[in-house]
Amino acid sequence: MRLVVALSAAVVLASALIYTSFSAASPALTPSQLLREAQPGRSYQLTGKVAAGTVHHVGEGLDFSVADRAGGAAIPVAYTGTVPDPFREGREVIVTVRKQDGRYVGERDSLITKCPSKYKTAPAVEKQNY
Amino acid sequence: MAELGRICLLLALIVCVYGIGVSLYGARTGRLEFSDSGRRAVYALAIVLTVAFAVLELAFLRNDFAFNTVADTSSRTTPTFYRAAAVWSSQEGSLLLWAWLLSLWSSLALFLVRRRLRDVSAYATAILLGLGGFFIALMIFYASPFQTTTPKPAEGVGLDPLLRFPTMMIHPPMLYSGYTLCTIPLAFAAGALLARRVDADWIRATRRFAMAAWLFLGIGILLGARWSYSELGWGGYWGWDAVENASLMPWLTGTAFLHSLMIQEKRGMLKVWNVSLVLATGTLAIMGTFLVRSGILNSIHAFGGATLGVPFVVLIGVLIAGSIYLVVSRREMLRSEHRLDSLLSRESIFLANNLVLVALCFVIFWGTYFPLISEAFTGNEASVGPPWFDRYTVPLALMLVLLSGIGPVIAWRRATLANARRNFVVPLACGALTALGLLAAGVTQKPLALAMFCCAAFVFGSVGQEFVRGARARRAMAGGAPPAALLGLVRRNRRRYGGYVVHVGIAVLFVGVAASSSFQHAVEQRLTPGSSARVGAYTVRYVRPTAAITPKNDTAHTGSTLDVGAVLDVSKGGRHVATLRPSQGFYDSGEPAQGTVGHLIGGQAVSHISMNGGLTRDVWTAIAPDISTPALQRIVSVGNRTLPADEAGVAIGVLAREYLKNPPPAQFHFIVSPLVMWIWIGGLIVFGGGLIAIWPTPSAVRRRVALRSRARASHGLARA
Amino acid sequence: MELLAVLLACVLVAVVLAIVGAPLRAARDREMAGEDVDSDTDPEHQAAYVRAELEAAREAKYLEIRDAELDLRTGKLSRADYEAVDGVLRAEALELLNRLQALDSGEGAEGGGDRGEGAGGAAMPGRPQPARERLSNPEVED
Numbered sequence: 001m002r003l004v005v006a007l008s009a010a011v012v013l014a015s016a017l018i019y020t021s022f023s024a025a026s027p028a029l030t031p032s033q034l035l036r037e038a039q040p041g042r043s044y045q046l047t048g049k050v051a052a053g054t055v056h057h058v059g060e061g062l063d064f065s066v067a068d069r070a071g072g073a074a075i076p077v078a079y080t081g082t083v084p085d086p087f088r089e090g091r092e093v094i095v096t097v098r099k100q101d102g103r104y105v106g107e108r109d110s111l112i113t114k115c116p117s118k119y120k121t122a123p124a125v126e127k128q129n130y
Numbered sequence: 131m132a133e134l135g136r137i138c139l140l141l142a143l144i145v146c147v148y149g150i151g152v153s154l155y156g157a158r159t160g161r162l163e164f165s166d167s168g169r170r171a172v173y174a175l176a177i178v179l180t181v182a183f184a185v186l187e188l189a190f191l192r193n194d195f196a197f198n199t200v201a202d203t204s205s206r207t208t209p210t211f212y213r214a215a216a217v218w219s220s221q222e223g224s225l226l227l228w229a230w231l232l233s234l235w236s237s238l239a240l241f242l243v244r245r246r247l248r249d250v251s252a253y254a255t256a257i258l259l260g261l262g263g264f265f266i267a268l269m270i271f272y273a274s275p276f277q278t279t280t281p282k283p284a285e286g287v288g289l290d291p292l293l294r295f296p297t298m299m300i301h302p303p304m305l306y307s308g309y310t311l312c313t314i315p316l317a318f319a320a321g322a323l324l325a326r327r328v329d330a331d332w333i334r335a336t337r338r339f340a341m342a343a344w345l346f347l348g349i350g351i352l353l354g355a356r357w358s359y360s361e362l363g364w365g366g367y368w369g370w371d372a373v374e375n376a377s378l379m380p381w382l383t384g385t386a387f388l389h390s391l392m393i394q395e396k397r398g399m400l401k402v403w404n405v406s407l408v409l410a411t412g413t414l415a416i417m418g419t420f421l422v423r424s425g426i427l428n429s430i431h432a433f434g435g436a437t438l439g440v441p442f443v444v445l446i447g448v449l450i451a452g453s454i455y456l457v458v459s460r461r462e463m464l465r466s467e468h469r470l471d472s473l474l475s476r477e478s479i480f481l482a483n484n485l486v487l488v489a490l491c492f493v494i495f496w497g498t499y500f501p502l503i504s505e506a507f508t509g510n511e512a513s514v515g516p517p518w519f520d521r522y523t524v525p526l527a528l529m530l531v532l533l534s535g536i537g538p539v540i541a542w543r544r545a546t547l548a549n550a551r552r553n554f555v556v557p558l559a560c561g562a563l564t565a566l567g568l569l570a571a572g573v574t575q576k577p578l579a580l581a582m583f584c585c586a587a588f589v590f591g592s593v594g595q596e597f598v599r600g601a602r603a604r605r606a607m608a609g610g611a612p613p614a615a616l617l618g619l620v621r622r623n624r625r626r627y628g629g630y631v632v633h634v635g636i637a638v639l640f641v642g643v644a645a646s647s648s649f650q651h652a653v654e655q656r657l658t659p660g661s662s663a664r665v666g667a668y669t670v671r672y673v674r675p676t677a678a679i680t681p682k683n684d685t686a687h688t689g690s691t692l693d694v695g696a697v698l699d700v701s702k703g704g705r706h707v708a709t710l711r712p713s714q715g716f717y718d719s720g721e722p723a724q725g726t727v728g729h730l731i732g733g734q735a736v737s738h739i740s741m742n743g744g745l746t747r748d749v750w751t752a753i754a755p756d757i758s759t760p761a762l763q764r765i766v767s768v769g770n771r772t773l774p775a776d777e778a779g780v781a782i783g784v785l786a787r788e789y790l791k792n793p794p795p796a797q798f799h800f801i802v803s804p805l806v807m808w809i810w811i812g813g814l815i816v817f818g819g820g821l822i823a824i825w826p827t828p829s830a831v832r833r834r835v836a837l838r839s840r841a842r843a844s845h846g847l848a849r850a
Numbered sequence: 851m852e853l854l855a856v857l858l859a860c861v862l863v864a865v866v867l868a869i870v871g872a873p874l875r876a877a878r879d880r881e882m883a884g885e886d887v888d889s890d891t892d893p894e895h896q897a898a899y900v901r902a903e904l905e906a907a908r909e910a911k912y913l914e915i916r917d918a919e920l921d922l923r924t925g926k927l928s929r930a931d932y933e934a935v936d937g938v939l940r941a942e943a944l945e946l947l948n949r950l951q952a953l954d955s956g957e958g959a960e961g962g963g964d965r966g967e968g969a970g971g972a973a974m975p976g977r978p979q980p981a982r983e984r985l986s987n988p989e990v991e992d
Contacts, residue, residue, distance in 0.1 A: 006485070017493060017522060021500055025512035028501065045513060057756060060656055060797075082654070082799060083754060085292065085363045085737050096515070110515075134855040138862065145866060160891035163877035167870050174866040181862060246902050248895070327899070330906035395910045541926035542917055543935055549926055596924060603923035623920060625913075 026096060030068050031075045040099045043107060046075065052089045066093060079106030086113040131185050132197060135276035138182035139269055142229075145175050146263030150256045157252035157325070165252040169240050172255060175262060176233040183217075183230045186275050190217050196282040199223050199275050205288035215299035216289045222275035224302060228419065229265040231303070232258065232310040239314045243335050250332060253321030254314075261313055261416075264445055272441070291690065291717050291736040297357040301350060305377060308347025309415040312380050314339045315387075316412025316449075319405045323456040326463055328405060333395050336408070340391070341824045343411075344384045345817065351377050352813040363737030363752045365652070365801045367809065368643075370519040375498040376418035379491050383411040386487040389480045396542065397477065398467030402457060403484070405464065409453035414491075417446055472544040479537045486529045493522045528581055531640055534633040535589035538596045553595070560591030579648035582640055589637040593630045600627070620822065628823025632816050639812030645805035646748075652801045659696075659793055665800040668707065668749060673697040675755075675793040676713060677786035679779070690715030691730045692782050693738070694755040694789060696796060700742065710740035712753040712798075725770030726778040731757070731785075748806045754797040755789075762788060897953060904950050911943040 028045040029037065038044060046066055051074040054065035062083055067074035069092070077097055087093065096110035149171030156164030186199070190213050195201040203216045203223075218227040236258040243251055269275060293299065315336045322332045354374065359367035368374060387407040393400050420442035457464070470478055496503070497514050504512040539553045564587035568580055597616065600623070604615040620627040651666030662671035676695045695713025699706065719733030742749040762785055769781030877888070889895070918939060922932040 010489075013489065014492070017496060020521075021496060021514050021518060022504065022508075022512075024518045025500060025504060025514045027504075027510040027512040057758075057797075060654065082364050083797075085735055088735070131855055133852070134858055137855070137859045141859075141862060141866065145870070148870070160889045160895075161877075162888045162895075163873040166873035170869050170873065174869045177869075178862060178866065181858070249899070327903075329903045330910055331899075331902045334906045334909070396914055539926065541921040541931075542914070544931065545921075545926055546928040546931045549928055553925060599924040600920065603920070606923070623916075626917070626920070 028094070031066050032068050032073050034075060034097075034104075035073055038099045038104075043096050043098045045094055046077070046097045046104070047092070047094045048075075049092055050087070050089050055089055066095070075104055077104050077106045079111055081106070081109035081111065083111060084113045087111065131189065131194070132276045132278045135182050135185040136274070138178050138185065139266055139274070139276070142175055142178045142182065143263060143266045143270060145171050145178060146259045146266060149175070149259040150263070153252045153256040153259070157249060157256070160249075162248065165248060165255070168252060168255045168259075169244060172233065172236050172240055172259060175259070176230075176237045179226070179230040179233045182276075183226055186223060186226060187214065187217055190214060193286070194282075195284070195286050196278045196280065197275075198277045198279060201279070201283050201286040203287065203289055205286040208286075208289050209294075211296070212289050212294050212299065216293075218302045218306075219289060219293055220275075222269065222273045222277075224306075225265055225269050225273060226275050227302065228306050228310065229262055229269070231306050232262050232265070232313065235307065235310050235314060236262070236317075239318075239339055247318075247327075247331060247335055249325040250318060250321040250327055253324040254317035257317040257320055258313065261317075264441070268441060288718075291715065291734045292362075294736075295357060295361045297353055297361065301353045301357060304346055304353055305350030306419075308343055308345075308350045308377075309380070309419055311339060311343030311346055312384065312415035313412045315343065315408045316415075319408040319412075320452070320456060323405060323460050326460065328401055328460075328464060330395065333391060337388075337391055338824060340384060340387055340408070340411075341820065344381065344388060345820045345824070347377065347381045347384065347415075348813075348820070349817065351381060352810070356810060359806070360741065361739070363739060363754075363799070365739070365750050365752065365799065365803075367806075370494075370497070370516045372421055372498050373418075375494045376414075376421045379494055379498075380411045380414035380418060382487050382491040382494075383407050383414060386484045386491075387411060390484050393477050393480055397470075399469070399477075400481075401464035401466065402461060405457055406453070407484075409449075409457070413446060413449045413453065416442075416449060420446065474540065474545045474547060474550060476537055476540045476542045476545075479533060479540055483530065483533045483537070486526055486533065490523060490526045490530070493526065494519070497522075524578055527640060528578070528585055531582065531585040531589060531637055534636060535585065535592040538592050538630055538633070556595045557588045557591035561585065561588035563587070576648040579644040582644035586637040586641045589633055593634050596630055597627070622827070624825055624827060625823050628819050628821070628825075631819030631822060633819075635812045635815030635817075635819055637812070638808050638815055642805045642808035642810075642812055646803040646809070650801060650803045652799070654797070654799050656795045656797050658795045663798065663800060665749075666802040668700055668702050668800075668802055670710075670749075670751065670798075670800050671699045671701070672796075672798070673699050675790055675796070676711065677789045678713075679782055679786055680715075690717050690736065691779075692716045692757075692786060694753075694757060694786070695738070696753050696755070696798075698740070698751055700749055700751075708742035708749060710742060710749070710751045712740040712751045713738045714753060714755055716757070725766070726773055726775045727766050727769035727781040730778060730782055731766075743807055745807055747802055747804045750801040750803065752799040754799070756794045756796060757785070757789065759794045761792065762794075897956075901950070901953055904946055904953065908943065908946045908950065911939065911946055915939045915943060 026043045026045050028047055031046065031048045034044060034046055048066040048068055051065040051067040054063070054074065054076070056063045058078070061078060061080040063076060063078055065074040065076045075097075077095060079095060092114040094112040094114070096107040097104045098107065099105075149168045152164045152171065153168030156162065156166075156168055186197070188194075189197045189200050190204055191210070193200070193204065193206055193213075199217075199220045199222050203219045204213050208216065217223045236255075240251055240255060240258075318332065318336050318339070319328075322328045351374075354377070355367040358369075359365065387404060390400050390404055390407065394404050420439075470481075472478070497519050501511045501513045504510060535557055539557065540550060561584040565580065565584045568583060573580060597619075600619045601612055601616040604610075604619045605612065608615070608618065610618065651668075653663050653665045655663045657663060657672040659672050659674055662669050664670075674697050676693075676697060678693045680690055680693060693713045693715045695711055698710045698712065700708045700710060715736045715738060716731035717733040717736065718731075719729045721729050721732065723729075724732040737752050737754070739750060739752045741751065765781060765785045765788060769778060769784075773781055880888075915936065918927070918932060918935050921927045922929070927935070
């Protein structure tokens with residue numbers, strides 16, 4: 001009897017978890033995919049390489065363009081927040097973006113740069129404060 | 131010498147295969163000489179891998195760049211300490227470290243149980259050698275640490291500057307010791323199931339290894355968090371990154387196991403649950419090892435193509451399938467001997483604790499592997515971020531801390547309700563007083579943090595009460611001054627009181643986490659010299675810029691070419707608090723395409739943060755200086771055009787001077803986090819408590835206790 | 851370098867063979883000398899497993915008895931509840947001790963048993979303790 005109660009509780013909690021994860025998740029897209037599929041207002045995880053010559057400091061923020069790994073379409077992103085140490089042109093990055101008024105705005109502190117070395121390095125993810 | 135290394139690997143693989151065969155044969159036929167030979171194969175493996183590791187280590191220390199790994203991760207200018215530790219900074223070297231640590235810990239474990247559990251340990255030997263063989267085969271066929279290039283390169287690439295921190299170099303050996311130690315209980319559990327002997331003797335042997343694994347893994351995780359916080363430029367200690375989570379999951383199931391083990395020990399219950407937990411812990415440890423190397427998850431640590439992905443998936447599949455098969459086929463043997471006597475018992479609190487821990491593990495597992503799950507179901511790879519994790523782990527963490535305060539107050543088997551009610555008065559009072567105090571002090575906006583503080587106070591009250599009452603009881607029985615009574619109490623009840631200390635440590639740690647997350651003040655601002663920023667109650671003033679060129683042959687420093695930073699004056703209410711000097715180091719990229727001057731500072735840029743730590747708060751500062759202004763860039767391009775390679779350093783000097791003369795505005799990141807220090811202090815307390823719990827009782831005490839218990843037992847019978 | 855590497859490799863192989871082969875050689879020597887081959891299926895080894903199991907269970911039971919007493923002294927159990935639990939635990943402990951004793955007396959007849967940690971209950975007259983089978987118990991709990 002106790003087992004049944006415990007299992008049901010577990011199932012209920014698990015369902016809540018599963019449901020929210022699907023709705024809270026942001027899909028990972030490459031720049032070419034983003035250009036095709038992006039809907040305004042939804043957030044996406046943009047993954048790709050920082051295109052050469054596109055990094056500029058603009059006031060408090062950073063503008064840069066993200067291109068497909070294999071080269072090609074580059075999407076300009078207006079980003080504010082912490083810039084991880086390994087960030088530079090040619091590095092692979094993941095940044096959460098939202099399409100606003102035709103521009104792509106990077107979510108604050110969401111920039112992650114993949115470290116080039118093959119082994120462990122820094123997680124540069126910003127923790128959201130609650 | 132690379133040939134010796136390669137021969138060692140081959141020999142190691144042969145030893146593994148031999149050991150597996152001979153152990154299984156010995157287990158099936160009962161012929162002890164074969165099981166013994168199998169055990170000794172593990173010892174032999176340890177020796178062979180030690181030689182292999184020594185060969186690699188020597189290559190690093192001697193700068194033998196013929197070795198590919200040495201050329202890829204070290205250089206003549208890398209300081210000796212980092213050169214020695216760079217062995218495990220590459221894929222190949224880290225595999226060797228893993229295999230070597232596995233062989234060492236397995237040898238120790240098998241040596242300690244060599245006279246008991248022979249049937250179980252024969253199977254366990256085979257499993258451990260199987261795992262070792264897997265890693266060795268990976269090295270031989272996929273990623274050999276002993277690959278060489280001829281002709282020998284003159285100089286190496288150097289260690290990634292992000293890794294040039296002491297904490298970061300100790301972190302892998304600690305973590306790997308934790309991971310490999312997790313596989314030992316797995317091997318013994320599977321062995322016990324295979325030998326059909328899951329009993330008290332197995333528990334006695336497994337408990338210490340599980341505790342050791344838990345300790346090392348915990349230290350490894352904490353070191354990683356500390357490194358992230360005190361060395362990296364983002365100022366956080368936990369980001370719910372895939373690799374962080376991967377190391378936390380086996381630790382959670384390990385913690386659950388350490389508790390539910392006691393239930394099996396006392397009541398013969400939860401056998402299926404326990405073996406499942408152990409098998410899960412070991413499997414999660416392997417999955418953690420695999421995650422870093424496979425590229426299946428889009429994390430910072432993912433290495434683009436899945437070079438090692440397929441073999442690992444096969445291994446994990448085998449582990450999971452094997453575990454399920456073993457548990458299901460032996461379920462008759464794993465029937466519980468008793469049922470729970472009462473809901474008001476320590477056993478049932480432990481059960482609740484297990485449920486919370488497993489729920490935590492499930493949440494983290496789901497969130498970590500979600501990209502794969504969502505891809506499987508929807509075709510889209512999506513990931514969840516820290517807010518999602520926080521939403522579910524925070525309430526569970528609260529429950530965990532609360533339970534850790536309730537447990538000590540409840541008796542085993544069946545607690546007396548009246549007594550239990552009475553015993554809760556002090557802890558509840560502590561919690562309530564804390565709540566009132568904090569509310570009165572105006573801390574109202576963060577209910578979750580408030581709840582955590584109250585739960586922690588509850589734990590302190592509960593555990594404090596236990597120590598006081600226990601010491602009092604001991605004094606009544608054996609006399610002596612209070613401190614001596616306390617010491618004697620702990621010495622003779624190490625498991626219980628060591629566990630209590632661990633609970634206190636965890637509560638302290640969570641207080642630190644709650645305070646530093648909820649009440650943090652963070653500011654990012656662009657400042658010019660002379661201007662200031664307000665961070666919470668503090669004012670940070672940018673006094674002046676700094677620029678330093680690090681000499682070519684500095685063995686003490688981390689070897690950046692140019693270090694640009696600032697001097698900051700931190701004050702509170704007008705009073706000077708600290709002077710901080712954050713900087714950013716620019717490293718050599720070694721790419722000639724960037725020009726003779728450009729490459730000197732075109733490589734990795736690493737933040738050297740500057741922090742003023744204290745018991746009540748940490749003031750953390752980082753700087754991202756701008757060296758790409760037109761004026762400074764002109765110096766670089768002129769230098770590229772006009773200076774020969776060996777004089778290129780001159781341009782860097784000019785650049786530094788120019789930066790000092792006309793400093794452009796720099797981007798600063800300031801964070802004031804309350805009570806962060808208590809996270810590390812809490813971790814130390816947990817470590818201390820764990821040591822107390824794992825320490826064997828001195829035999830004199832043990833004999834006295836055993837004889838006295840026995841005397842009382844027969845006395846009781848005479849009376850009855 | 852080449853020669854040194856080959857030499858070290860040979861030494862290593864020799865060491866490995868020596869370590870791994872020792873029990874096999876010892877067993878073969880015993881066989882040739884006509885002694886019985888030590889097997890796990892021998893009754894004395896099976897008895898050793900039962901003994902180890904009983905000893906481990908006994909240690910755990912002692913721990914439970916002491917835990918219950920500590921529970922009483924720290925005010926978690928009433929005297930009545932304690933007496934009840936203590937009685938049950940003592941009875942269980944005694945049963946374990948009896949079973950250990952039965953094992954000892956069963957083995958005493960064969961004369962080839964293992965030592966007990968001072969033997970349970972009534973002490974057996976001193977039996978020879980073959981050094982080979984001396985069980986040390988580093989893991990015994992307090």
